Amino acid sequence: MQPEIHIDPQRLNQRLVELAQFGALPEGGISRLALTDADKSGRDLFVSWLRDLSLDVRIDQVGNILAFQPGRGDAQPVLLGSHLDTVRAAGPLDGALGVLAGLEVLQTLQELDIHTLRPVALVAFTNEEGARFTTDMMGSRAFCGELPVEDAWDVTDFEGVRVGDELRRIGYSGDFPCGQVTPAAYLELHIEQGPVLYQERVTIGAVEAITGISWQAVTITGAANHAGTTPLDARRDAGLAAAKVIQYLRELAQFLPDQRATCGRLSFSPDVINVIPGQAVLTVDLRNGEDAVLKKAEQQLAEYLAALAEGENVEVTSRILMRVSPSRCDPSVVTWVETAARGLGLTCRRMVSGAGHDAQIMAHTCPTAMIFIPSQNGISHSPAEYSRPKDIEAGANVLLHTVLGLADGGTG
Amino acid sequence: MQPEIHIDPQRLNQRLVELAQFGALPEGGISRLALTDADKSGRDLFVSWLRDLSLDVRIDQVGNILAFQPGRGDAQPVLLGSHLDTVRAAGPLDGALGVLAGLEVLQTLQELDIHTLRPVALVAFTNEEGARFTTDMMGSRAFCGELPVEDAWDVTDFEGVRVGDELRRIGYSGDFPCGQVTPAAYLELHIEQGPVLYQERVTIGAVEAITGISWQAVTITGAANHAGTTPLDARRDAGLAAAKVIQYLRELAQFLPDQRATCGRLSFSPDVINVIPGQAVLTVDLRNGEDAVLKKAEQQLAEYLAALAEGENVEVTSRILMRVSPSRCDPSVVTWVETAARGLGLTCRRMVSGAGHDAQIMAHTCPTAMIFIPSQNGISHSPAEYSRPKDIEAGANVLLHTVLGLADGGTG
Numbered sequence: 001m002q003p004e005i006h007i008d009p010q011r012l013n014q015r016l017v018e019l020a021q022f023g024a025l026p027e028g029g030i031s032r033l034a035l036t037d038a039d040k041s042g043r044d045l046f047v048s049w050l051r052d053l054s055l056d057v058r059i060d061q062v063g064n065i066l067a068f069q070p071g072r073g074d075a076q077p078v079l080l081g082s083h084l085d086t087v088r089a090a091g092p093l094d095g096a097l098g099v100l101a102g103l104e105v106l107q108t109l110q111e112l113d114i115h116t117l118r119p120v121a122l123v124a125f126t127n128e129e130g131a132r133f134t135t136d137m138m139g140s141r142a143f144c145g146e147l148p149v150e151d152a153w154d155v156t157d158f159e160g161v162r163v164g165d166e167l168r169r170i171g172y173s174g175d176f177p178c179g180q181v182t183p184a185a186y187l188e189l190h191i192e193q194g195p196v197l198y199q200e201r202v203t204i205g206a207v208e209a210i211t212g213i214s215w216q217a218v219t220i221t222g223a224a225n226h227a228g229t230t231p232l233d234a235r236r237d238a239g240l241a242a243a244k245v246i247q248y249l250r251e252l253a254q255f256l257p258d259q260r261a262t263c264g265r266l267s268f269s270p271d272v273i274n275v276i277p278g279q280a281v282l283t284v285d286l287r288n289g290e291d292a293v294l295k296k297a298e299q300q301l302a303e304y305l306a307a308l309a310e311g312e313n314v315e316v317t318s319r320i321l322m323r324v325s326p327s328r329c330d331p332s333v334v335t336w337v338e339t340a341a342r343g344l345g346l347t348c349r350r351m352v353s354g355a356g357h358d359a360q361i362m363a364h365t366c367p368t369a370m371i372f373i374p375s376q377n378g379i380s381h382s383p384a385e386y387s388r389p390k391d392i393e394a395g396a397n398v399l400l401h402t403v404l405g406l407a408d409g410g411t412g
Numbered sequence: 413m414q415p416e417i418h419i420d421p422q423r424l425n426q427r428l429v430e431l432a433q434f435g436a437l438p439e440g441g442i443s444r445l446a447l448t449d450a451d452k453s454g455r456d457l458f459v460s461w462l463r464d465l466s467l468d469v470r471i472d473q474v475g476n477i478l479a480f481q482p483g484r485g486d487a488q489p490v491l492l493g494s495h496l497d498t499v500r501a502a503g504p505l506d507g508a509l510g511v512l513a514g515l516e517v518l519q520t521l522q523e524l525d526i527h528t529l530r531p532v533a534l535v536a537f538t539n540e541e542g543a544r545f546t547t548d549m550m551g552s553r554a555f556c557g558e559l560p561v562e563d564a565w566d567v568t569d570f571e572g573v574r575v576g577d578e579l580r581r582i583g584y585s586g587d588f589p590c591g592q593v594t595p596a597a598y599l600e601l602h603i604e605q606g607p608v609l610y611q612e613r614v615t616i617g618a619v620e621a622i623t624g625i626s627w628q629a630v631t632i633t634g635a636a637n638h639a640g641t642t643p644l645d646a647r648r649d650a651g652l653a654a655a656k657v658i659q660y661l662r663e664l665a666q667f668l669p670d671q672r673a674t675c676g677r678l679s680f681s682p683d684v685i686n687v688i689p690g691q692a693v694l695t696v697d698l699r700n701g702e703d704a705v706l707k708k709a710e711q712q713l714a715e716y717l718a719a720l721a722e723g724e725n726v727e728v729t730s731r732i733l734m735r736v737s738p739s740r741c742d743p744s745v746v747t748w749v750e751t752a753a754r755g756l757g758l759t760c761r762r763m764v765s766g767a768g769h770d771a772q773i774m775a776h777t778c779p780t781a782m783i784f785i786p787s788q789n790g791i792s793h794s795p796a797e798y799s800r801p802k803d804i805e806a807g808a809n810v811l812l813h814t815v816l817g818l819a820d821g822g823t824g
Binding site: 194195196199211213215225226227228229230231232234237240242243244246247250253254260262263264265266267268271272274275276277283285287353354355356378379380381 | 686
């Protein structure tokens with residue numbers, strides 16, 4: 001490894017700032033929802049940078065932007081990337097960092113006249129966030145063939161506007177076929193969006209798995225009754241039963257390895273101060289990087305809910321809202337990330353991504369890993385999202401050196 | 413005691429049915445909110461029945477309807493009564509039973525030519541429910557001098573309409589001074605509104621205390637954060653803390669004597685499935701018939717909330733919304749109720765009223781007791797409110813015989 005090979009941190013930061021003007025909110029933060037005018041402007045700027053480097057730019061059928069830098073050989077490319085769309089009131093780094101650091105890697109290779117054996121490709125996936133069109137990771141799903149292109153086009157936003165129509169409107173309805181490219185490997189640099197690296201003062205996270213997610217809605221039906229006149233043994237208190245579920249979720253998270261379990265939404269009915277709740281509806285968000293553990297969490301919760309129905313004399317029903325299995329990263333690609341980080345003298349730890357990413361879809365198709373850098377206070381999806389310039393630089397350099405390893409040696 | 417002295421159950425039921433037509437809803441149930449046209453019609457019918465008996469009818473300054481039947485002597489009267497207003501979508505018995513059973517007692521005394529030593533008076537209090545004008549037990553508060561008449565007049569409903577103006581509009585702005593009468597005793601027959609008598613198959617409840625009520629709003633502030641990426645030890649989960657409060661309320665109710673503790677309302681913020689709640693607001697309804705115990709419950713809850721704030725790393729604030737101290741009924745009047753019930757061969761138990769009543773205000777002014785009869789399934793404030801005719805008859809006869817005891821013997 002040659003530490004003198006490194007990206008240009010000023011140029012990368014300058015591009016992050018320039019991109020962040022599209023969708024910038026007067027009160028701070030960025031809203032660059034997929035396929036809006038702001039997204040189009042950001043895409044146009046990104047494509048202009050790609051063309052400045054004379055890269056072979058292709059727009060595929062769902063608007064993914066691809067750029068190819070030829071290798072010495074004709075093998076499958078190493079693909080870098082992430083997404084340019086954001087949630088509402090987001091920060092400047094989620095998605096954009098992975099795309100623009102990839103661009104910086106390509107430019108650095110050009111400038112240093114480094115010609116890798118494999119081609120190196122860059123992608124900006126369409127609609128990772130799902131904030132406007134609620135099928136998240138849409139671009140990577142279509143790229144991998146998991147989501148038929150026609151289905152992607154037919155997804156509508158809350159006003160009924162179709163993805164296909166918006167792609168045409170903003171000029172990103174391309175003809176490069178989804179499924180045409182199977183990368184030799186996929187690498188995604190991203191902010192952690194959690195506090196682990198920040199709190200442990202570790203610079204690089206080598207992501208070895210991306211969490212599986214199980215969402216369900218639990219409805220508890222008891223009996224609304226007078227808070228003053230109803231004795232304890234006559235109560236069928238749906239609110240108390242819901243409270244017990246919330247406490248049980250914490251226990252699940254404590255006793256299963258690396259388990260997350262969260263109740264984010266809860267509503268009571270009739271929701272009156274002197275009436276025992278007759279109904280409670282709550283949501284459950286279960287996450288684990290190991291599918292066997294995630295399934296165990298789901299099963300143990302189901303058993304708990306059945307016992308609760310009996311014990312509290314309530315009816316409990318549960319409905320799955322969404323389920324994504326965990327993705328394992330490729331062990332050899334993860335090792336290349338670690339090797340790159342250590343070669344650059346950076347602290348590094350293995351970790352599981354608790355958030356979903358395009359990489360978890362890509363992992364179904366090709367050897368994949370992610371590189372995380374610290375998020376200040378673990379905050380993201382917020383105007384307060386921030387990572388230090390030196391960590392951004394470190395992450396981009398790890399991406400560069402992992403590419404060098406993979407494109408010249410690894411992943412045969 | 414002379415069991416052959418009894419009320420006319422058919423006449424009482426007929427009057428309950430006739431009164432229930434005012435405010436009757438097409439879908440079932442009754443809405444006869446205070447000082448509405450429906451309330452006026454019900455009052456007019458009631459006053460016509462009073463005049464049929466040639467009683468001395470007075471309307472006081474807050475619209476309480478009073479009727480006096482002279483005694484052999486000139487002592488303070490024994491007062492019977494309740495209220496004619498209802499909540500929205502109520503049943504036919506809450507309030508109306510106590511007023512019309514009192515009327516039945518007066519008519520029975522007249523027909524049997526029974527002249528008690530003390531006068532017997534009957535009252536229909538204005539706005540007990542507080543469903544339209546939110547100062548509940550308004551008529552009894554003004555009657556006892558606890559609420560200045562002018563303050564009562566100035567109370568407005570949600571549309572800004574004043575009590576004083578509505579009293580004039582419906583013809584019940586009287587000139588009989590509040591505070592003019594101090595009864596020798598006050599008796600109120602009422603449905604239990606809870607399941608105790610119904611479940612235990614006991615006909616008569618001799619109410620020895622009316623619950624004190626303490627309402628507070630508890631606000632818990634933690635930190636909203638990502639449900640997937642935030643480790644357990646970094647969470648400041650306001651939802652989990654709220655769940656613990658709800659469970660603690662049940663513990664309070666289990667370990668303090670005759671304590672009730674209920675969380676009826678709860679809301680999370682931001683209330684998003686994959687975000688740890690940053691804030692939770694919940695309401696607490698504490699009730700006890702013993703003020704010392706109610707205060708202990710309030711104090712123990714406050715200590716719990718302080719410990720919770722520490723343990724869960726959240727901020728907890730609490731705000732009192734309403735507090736009414738418990739009222740003790742008069743032991744000798746309660747004994748008269750029990751004596752009357754047993755003399756009539758009825759099962760009877762002492763109990764605490766978990767709901768508020770005019771009697772809890774009257775208890776501040778004169779020896780007071782309440783007579784409860786079973787509510788089917790404990791339901792009230794609902795079109796499904798129901799008590800069996802034989803229980804209604806039993807309750808009215810206990811009222812009659814308690815009056816005979818008090819007006820001829822007790823409460824010097």
